[in-house]
Amino acid sequence: MSGHIAIxxxxxxxxxxxxxxARAGESVRIYDADANIRNxxxxxxxxxxxxxKDNRLVDDVNAILDRIQVCSTLQYAIGxxxxxxxxxxxxxxxxxxxxxxxxxLLSDGAVVGSSTSGIPASDFTENLTNRNRFLVAHxxxxxxxxxxxxxxxxxxxxxxAVESAMALMRTVGQSPVLVRREIKGFLLNRLQGALLREAWxxxxxxxxxxxxxxxTVSEGLGLRWSFMGPFETIxxxxxxxxxxxxxxxxxxxxxxxxxxxxxQPWSPDLIRAVEAERRTVLPKADLAKRRNWRDRRxxxxxxxxxxxxx
Amino acid sequence: MSGHIAIxxxxxxxxxxxxxxARAGESVRIYDADANIRNxxxxxxxxxxxxxKDNRLVDDVNAILDRIQVCSTLQYAIGxxxxxxxxxxxxxxxxxxxxxxxxxLLSDGAVVGSSTSGIPASDFTENLTNRNRFLVAHxxxxxxxxxxxxxxxxxxxxxxAVESAMALMRTVGQSPVLVRREIKGFLLNRLQGALLREAWxxxxxxxxxxxxxxxTVSEGLGLRWSFMGPFETIxxxxxxxxxxxxxxxxxxxxxxxxxxxxxQPWSPDLIRAVEAERRTVLPKADLAKRRNWRDRRxxxxxxxxxxxxx
Numbered sequence: 001m002s003g004h005i006a007i008x009x010x011x012x013x014x015x016x017x018x019x020x021x022a023r024a025g026e027s028v029r030i031y032d033a034d035a036n037i038r039n040x041x042x043x044x045x046x047x048x049x050x051x052x053k054d055n056r057l058v059d060d061v062n063a064i065l066d067r068i069q070v071c072s073t074l075q076y077a078i079g080x081x082x083x084x085x086x087x088x089x090x091x092x093x094x095x096x097x098x099x100x101x102x103x104x105l106l107s108d109g110a111v112v113g114s115s116t117s118g119i120p121a122s123d124f125t126e127n128l129t130n131r132n133r134f135l136v137a138h139x140x141x142x143x144x145x146x147x148x149x150x151x152x153x154x155x156x157x158x159x160x161a162v163e164s165a166m167a168l169m170r171t172v173g174q175s176p177v178l179v180r181r182e183i184k185g186f187l188l189n190r191l192q193g194a195l196l197r198e199a200w201x202x203x204x205x206x207x208x209x210x211x212x213x214x215x216t217v218s219e220g221l222g223l224r225w226s227f228m229g230p231f232e233t234i235x236x237x238x239x240x241x242x243x244x245x246x247x248x249x250x251x252x253x254x255x256x257x258x259x260x261x262x263x264q265p266w267s268p269d270l271i272r273a274v275e276a277e278r279r280t281v282l283p284k285a286d287l288a289k290r291r292n293w294r295d296r297r298x299x300x301x302x303x304x305x306x307x308x309x310x
Numbered sequence: 311m312s313g314h315i316a317i318x319x320x321x322x323x324x325x326x327x328x329x330x331x332a333r334a335g336e337s338v339r340i341y342d343a344d345a346n347i348r349n350x351x352x353x354x355x356x357x358x359x360x361x362x363k364d365n366r367l368v369d370d371v372n373a374i375l376d377r378i379q380v381c382s383t384l385q386y387a388i389g390x391x392x393x394x395x396x397x398x399x400x401x402x403x404x405x406x407x408x409x410x411x412x413x414x415l416l417s418d419g420a421v422v423g424s425s426t427s428g429i430p431a432s433d434f435t436e437n438l439t440n441r442n443r444f445l446v447a448h449x450x451x452x453x454x455x456x457x458x459x460x461x462x463x464x465x466x467x468x469x470x471a472v473e474s475a476m477a478l479m480r481t482v483g484q485s486p487v488l489v490r491r492e493i494k495g496f497l498l499n500r501l502q503g504a505l506l507r508e509a510w511x512x513x514x515x516x517x518x519x520x521x522x523x524x525x526t527v528s529e530g531l532g533l534r535w536s537f538m539g540p541f542e543t544i545x546x547x548x549x550x551x552x553x554x555x556x557x558x559x560x561x562x563x564x565x566x567x568x569x570x571x572x573x574q575p576w577s578p579d580l581i582r583a584v585e586a587e588r589r590t591v592l593p594k595a596d597l598a599k600r601r602n603w604r605d606r607r608x609x610x611x612x613x614x615x616x617x618x619x620x
Contacts, residue, residue: 118562140530148530175529177522185566187518187526192540193563194508198501199540208497212487214539216497219485220450220458222539225532227607229524230502230509235588236601243585250576252428253503256495266560275553278545291546297537297618304614308607 003082003107004029008074008098010041013115014087016142018045021085022067023058023144024172029069031077041070052144055299057306078105083168085137087115095124103128111161111168113137113151117189120182122154132158137165138186139174145298147175150186201260204270210277226301313392313417314339318384318408320351323425324397326452328355331395332377333368333454334482339379341387351380362454365609367616388415393478395447397425405434413438421471421478423447423461427499430492432464442468447475448496449484455608457485460496511570514580520587536611 005021007014010032018041022028032038045068049061058064071077078084084106088098095114102112112134114121125134135153140146149169153162162178169176179186185193199213208216224233231242238245282290315331317324320342328351332338342348355378359371368374381387388394394416398408405424412422422444424431435444445463450456459479463472472488479486489496495503509523518526534543541552548555592600 140533146530146533148526150526175525177518177525179518179522181515181517183512183515183517184569185562187512187523188530189562190512190566191505191508191523191526192531193566194504195501196540196544196563197567198504202493202497202500203541205491205493207491207493208487208489210541212489213497213501214541215485215487216458216460216501217535217539218537218542220456220498221502222532222535222537223450223456223608223611224604225527226536226611227528227532228604229527229532230506231513231520231524231584231588232528232592234506235592236597236604239597241585241592241594241597242588243581246576246581246585250581252495252499253506253576256500256503257507259494266556266563271553271556271560274541275551275556278541278552282542282545282551284551287546287549287551294534294538294546298533300614300618301533301536304610308610 003080003110006077006081006084007031007087008077008084008102009087009089009115010034010037010070011087011089012044013139013141013143014085015041015045015048016144017085017087017115017139018068019048019052019064019142019144020174021172022064025067026172027067027069029071029077029081031071031074033074035072038070038072042068048142048144051295051299055296055303057299057303074101075105078102080107082107082110083165084110084112085115086112090116090119092119092123095119099124099128099134103130106130106133109164111135111165113165115139118185120152120154120184121157122182125154125156131156133161135161135165136179136186137169137176138188140188142295142298143174145295145302147173148188149174149176150179150188151176152179152182152186154182198260200266200270200274203274204267210274211281227305313390313420316387316391316394317341317397318387318394318412319397319399319425320344320347320380321397321399322354323449323451323453324395325351325355325358326454327395327397327425327449328378329358329362329374329452329454330484331482332374335377336482337377337379339381339387339391341381341384343384345382348380348382352378358452358454361605361609365606365613367609367613384411385415388412390417392417392420393475394420394422395425396422400426400429402429402433405429409434409438409444413440416440416443419474421445421475423475425449428495430462430464430494431467432492435464435466441466443471445471445475446489446496447479447486448498450498452605452608453484455605455612457483458498459484459486460489460498461486462489462492462496464492508570510576510580510584513584514577520584521591537615 004027007030018028052058114136121136125131135157138150166176234245235242314337317340328338362368424446431446435441445467448460476486544555545552
């Protein structure tokens with residue numbers, strides 16, 4: 001591909017994206033307005049790449065680092081880029097400001113994807129002259145371990161911009177999904193929110209501890225979900241496929257739905273109770289250590305999935 | 311432990327349970343009323359054990375088989391058992407009949423766990439004199455690959471019966487969770503139902519294809535969920551733990567909740583549309599082949615998880 005990839009915002013999300021693109025052989029220019037962050041980016045990235053290498057997920061750390069350049073001006077980062085991944089702070093006014101700064105620097109045919117996890121791009125691109133080149137490209141953190149990317153066009157995004165973002169994500173080894181219309185929370189956080197809401201409700205009703213609700217997922221439902229989604233799961237769980245499953249088990253699920261109370265916000269009392277249980281299982285001082293454990297497990301899972309033939 | 315494990319019902323669930331207990335060194339007696347099923351059970355189990363051995367999940371197939379005895383009378387299977395896993399057809403009258411047959415054969419202190427995925431045990435044990443020894447022990451299929459077991463006491467189940475079922479499940483390497491009070495769908499199917507309901511709603515709204523909704527789980531959310539549940543996930547996803555996460559992201563999830571329509575049954579049109587998409591991706595004739603793929607993946611995942619130190 002001719003032209004480089006630009007990344008605007010050098011925090012954890014931006015540096016994770018730099019790894020994704022550089023690992024796939026792309027040249028990356030990464031910009032952050034904060035000189036302290038700029039000075040630290042390469043060390044952060046090197047640390048993450050060493051971890052990946054320890055888990056046999058990358059071979060040559062230095063070759064990947066050589067493809068990443070930290071830039072001190074937005075102009076130099078964006079100029080000539082075929083794709084820009086915007087990864088600044090999750091706030092509409094901050095997104096509006098950076099998008100307005102990127103827009104005049106953008107090459108013809110380039111696309112800008114925002115890493116936002118919840119703000120539709122129409123909220124911060126409406127007044128740009130080339131707003132048809134902007135969309136959301138929402139990753140899971142860290143993107144070099146979780147391949148999903150939600151591509152969410154605005155009502156004014158060009159079809160060609162969508163196609164080129166989807167194609168680029170596939171080229172660099174990610175798994176893009178197309179969210180055809182903007183919706184609050186996109187797919188990923190809506191699905192996560194639905195599971196969480198039921199988890200909170202079960203805890204609130206006193207049916208089980210947070211630990212046992214967690215186990216029901218990590219030792220049960222989540223095993224399949226790490227390699228197949230909910231529709232394929234039920235498609236394979238009845239002799240005749242999804243329609244057969246819906247006929248057999250639809251009534252049970254509808255009865256469950258009917259037994260649910262109306263959606264309720266997570267109340268302060270409820271949050272306090274779950275927080276208290278979690279802090280018994282995992283003291284606050286151990287949160288960081290457990291996050292490292294999680295990342296090692298994610299790496300081991302990524303290596304496991306990569307080792308499988310199909 | 312003195313005394314054997316009895317299994318009533320020799321279908322897929324019952325023979326899966328036989329593997330769980332015999333693999334852990336327990337003596338197992340398995341009964342089915344149907345002579346054709348009785349004659350086939352050991353071949354089914356041998357096939358499953360060979361698969362497990364190929365994936366290095368068991369060592370000695372014959373030693374495990376030697377611990378399993380197929381019985382032609384319920385009396386011989388149940389007599390002297392310390393625990394009975396009832397795994398007959400999922401229908402209240404069938405469960406009522408087998409429970410009434412098991413009750414008078416039960417040794418003092420023995421416990422009966424039903425494999426039912428949806429019927430609370432109070433629906434089919436109320437009139438038994440020793441109803442205080444009955445509860446639900448709901449597995450995921452196949453139980454020798456998915457360790458979760460939901461232990462659901464009725465209002466009249468002895469605390470000691472609950473404790474002994476939980477302890478036995480831990481002893482044989484399963485992960486029991488305690489559902490403190492009966493609720494439709496228990497934990498597992500309520501959590502699955504919540505995710506499915508959102509998946510159907512996203513498809514119905516035209517936001518994404520079933521395939522892309524599936525990918526959002528299998529290449530994103532489900533990676534973490536294969537080793538940690540929803541509460542631990544959010545507990546590690548904010549610097550200060552679950553309370554901090556709820557403060558930061560609660561408003562987004564509440565807004566998502568508020569944007570949902572009321573729960574709606576999966577409509578026939580909707581089911582037809584998903585069925586049509588699934589049959590494009592996976593023709594009906596290939597369903598069985600894909601189920602074999604799923605089981606190989608579950609085995610590989612079980613081996614992967616077993617290979618990790620923590």
